[in-house]
Amino acid sequence: MNAPTETALGLTESRSPGGRILKAVTYLLVLIVFAGPLLALLVSAFSQVKDPTQLSVIPSGTTLENFRIAFDQGVLGYLLNSFFVVGFGLLLQVAVSVLAGYALARKVFPGMTLALVAILATLMLPEEILALPLSLILADLPVVHFNLIGTLAGMIVPLGAWGFSILVMTEFMKDVPRELEEAARIDGAGDLRIFAQIIMPMCKPALGVIGVFGFTMIWDQYLLPLLVSTDSSSYTLPLALRTLRIDPAVTPGVVMAASLLALLPSVVVFLFFQRSFVHGLTSGALKG
Amino acid sequence: MSLDQADPAAPAAAGPAAPKSGGQAGGGAAGRRRSNRRAGRWWTPWLFLAPALLLFLYFKFIPMANALTMSFQDVQPYLGSSWVGTENYSTVLHSEGFREAAWHTVVLAAGQTAGSMALGLALALLMEGQGRRLGFIRSAAFLPVVVPIAVVAELWRIMYHPTEDGMLNGILGLVGFGPSGFINDPDTSMASIMVTGIWRGAPYDMMIFLAGLTSVDRGLYEAAKVDGASRTQRVWHVTVPGLRSVFSILFILAAIRGLRVFTEVFLLTNGGPDGSTEVVMTLIYKLGLEQNRLGVGAAGAVLLFLATLILTIVVHLLRRRESK
Numbered sequence: 001m002n003a004p005t006e007t008a009l010g011l012t013e014s015r016s017p018g019g020r021i022l023k024a025v026t027y028l029l030v031l032i033v034f035a036g037p038l039l040a041l042l043v044s045a046f047s048q049v050k051d052p053t054q055l056s057v058i059p060s061g062t063t064l065e066n067f068r069i070a071f072d073q074g075v076l077g078y079l080l081n082s083f084f085v086v087g088f089g090l091l092l093q094v095a096v097s098v099l100a101g102y103a104l105a106r107k108v109f110p111g112m113t114l115a116l117v118a119i120l121a122t123l124m125l126p127e128e129i130l131a132l133p134l135s136l137i138l139a140d141l142p143v144v145h146f147n148l149i150g151t152l153a154g155m156i157v158p159l160g161a162w163g164f165s166i167l168v169m170t171e172f173m174k175d176v177p178r179e180l181e182e183a184a185r186i187d188g189a190g191d192l193r194i195f196a197q198i199i200m201p202m203c204k205p206a207l208g209v210i211g212v213f214g215f216t217m218i219w220d221q222y223l224l225p226l227l228v229s230t231d232s233s234s235y236t237l238p239l240a241l242r243t244l245r246i247d248p249a250v251t252p253g254v255v256m257a258a259s260l261l262a263l264l265p266s267v268v269v270f271l272f273f274q275r276s277f278v279h280g281l282t283s284g285a286l287k288g
Numbered sequence: 289m290s291l292d293q294a295d296p297a298a299p300a301a302a303g304p305a306a307p308k309s310g311g312q313a314g315g316g317a318a319g320r321r322r323s324n325r326r327a328g329r330w331w332t333p334w335l336f337l338a339p340a341l342l343l344f345l346y347f348k349f350i351p352m353a354n355a356l357t358m359s360f361q362d363v364q365p366y367l368g369s370s371w372v373g374t375e376n377y378s379t380v381l382h383s384e385g386f387r388e389a390a391w392h393t394v395v396l397a398a399g400q401t402a403g404s405m406a407l408g409l410a411l412a413l414l415m416e417g418q419g420r421r422l423g424f425i426r427s428a429a430f431l432p433v434v435v436p437i438a439v440v441a442e443l444w445r446i447m448y449h450p451t452e453d454g455m456l457n458g459i460l461g462l463v464g465f466g467p468s469g470f471i472n473d474p475d476t477s478m479a480s481i482m483v484t485g486i487w488r489g490a491p492y493d494m495m496i497f498l499a500g501l502t503s504v505d506r507g508l509y510e511a512a513k514v515d516g517a518s519r520t521q522r523v524w525h526v527t528v529p530g531l532r533s534v535f536s537i538l539f540i541l542a543a544i545r546g547l548r549v550f551t552e553v554f555l556l557t558n559g560g561p562d563g564s565t566e567v568v569m570t571l572i573y574k575l576g577l578e579q580n581r582l583g584v585g586a587a588g589a590v591l592l593f594l595a596t597l598i599l600t601i602v603v604h605l606l607r608r609r610e611s612k
Contacts, residue, residue: 131573270434274427
């Protein structure tokens with residue numbers, strides 16, 4: 001955010017004692033409301049919570065017991081499934097996006113508008129609406145007749161192409177100066193070479209944006225793994241939380257420990273790439 | 289955010305990368321003579337687009353086409369399907385359950401949209417400005433957006449524990465309110481899901497509003513000050529009009545997200561208690577995947593798609609008229 005000196009409300013720059021108190025109270029409330037529940041989750045994960053109704057806000061008897069029980073319940077396997085899906089899913093998504101972005105941004109060809117419209121149209125087709133036919137297709141892919149139900153591949157491949165990432169990549173690649181490409185062409189470089197040695201190195205910031213968005217998007221998936229998985233061996237961690245909760249032997253502390261493992265990766269990615277994230281979020285939304 | 293939560297707006301440009309000029313590109317061996325005007329052949333761009341288009345074909349377009357055909361059929365896997373015309377649609381439109389679910393969906397979408405936007409704007413106004421501390425608080429407030437929806441649902445389910453010693457009921461008890469049933473009571477279940485949705489949606493809207501606030505003309509604030517406008521007047525007459533386009537964008541995003549709400553309802557109440565929180569998507573899920581009534585489920589999905597489409601087009605037209 002670049003710095004305006006004046007703000008709409010003028011609260012943040014108020015210097016009077018009354019204004020300061022108001023400021024402190026406001027910030028404290030915001031923290032309690034939005035970060036408080038997550039703090040309770042964190043503390044409960046490390047506390048001995050036996051009572052199924054409680055979360056602890058004050059640490060009591062710090063212990064790793066909850067994690068031990070969670071691992072006994074197979075949480076490690078679910079976590080590995082999640083990492084597998086997000087790792088390969090992101091690789092595929094980024095590769096598909098940069099390739100498509102290159103064609104849309106650097107080429108003029110018949111049928112270009114049609115391709116762009118098709119990609120925009122996919123943004124109107126969320127997986128929720130397609131859930132039923134998608135589950136049938138995953139059970140029997142047209143033409144090749146693979147059955148992806150019950151496999152991790154079934155959770156990865158449908159996320160391989162994401163309209164948002166393709167559009168971000170296209171916008172970025174449009175900004176690479178034409179002269180560089182012309183010069184390389186005169187030197188006899190082909191498309192692949194230009195793509196790999198000129199365009200790609202100049203789009204590193206864009207890779208950060210689609211990387212962080214892609215990660216969060218794939219990590220947060222729920223309906224797709226739900227449609228694909230047949231038994232707990234192919235559950236991702238978010239899916240497994242429900243199974244854990246239903247188990248009468250599992251205390252809320254254990255569910256919170258597993259939840260902590262499920263939220264940590266996306267929170268860490270967000271904190272690390274906060275700039276890219278907020279940047280993509282705001283410019284994306286404001287230019288829409 | 290599905291990063292669907294943080295599902296950023298359509299045609300997004302993540303800002304221009306500042307390309308460093310200069311630096312001659314690594315020249316290849318100039319042995320091959322090629323025309324440099326028409327680089328590549330006609331199919332080169334299609335080769336680059338092939339992976340994306342193929343994946344979209346398989347997982348977006350074919351499913352959509354199948355949803356359309358299934359919605360006119362009595363679908364029986366392995367037995368063959370028979371055409372039934374618009375029977376599925378009339379089943380859907382005449383079913384009490386679907387009408388109720390549609391109503392719940394609209395209420396939930398409207399409540400979450402309005403709540404998230406109002407709270408998001410308030411947060412943005414309160415936390416606009418600079419400073420490390422402020423940045424830290426903004427990031428902390430934003431955390432709910434990046435927490436997976438499944439975790440949000442489990443966390444709130446425990447917080448909503450309906451007995452007196454449940455976490456939120458404990459807080460209510462401090463200020464003298466009796467214990468609420470929250471998601472276990474048909475009277476409060478919808479509001480409870482809404483609150484959870486707002487908790488996750490408001491910080492997202494806050495970020496967008498903050499970006500919008502930076503583009504409001506500072507000179508107007510000065511002018512308002514000189515004219516002796518109060519703080520409230522300043523916000524109402526200068527800031528809010530300046531954020532008009534942000535409002536409409538957030539509205540489109542939130543409304544579309546709201547109509548296809550599924551995961552939080554599925555995990556918190558699964559439509560209960562007594563169907564008080566059944567939304568269109570949870571109903572479709574039950575029809576299609578639990579009762580195998582695929583044709584009826586597909587008809588519901590097509591109607592949901594049409595609702596989303598109409599909403600998007602209407603808002604776009606309104607925006608276009610406004611900008612003229």
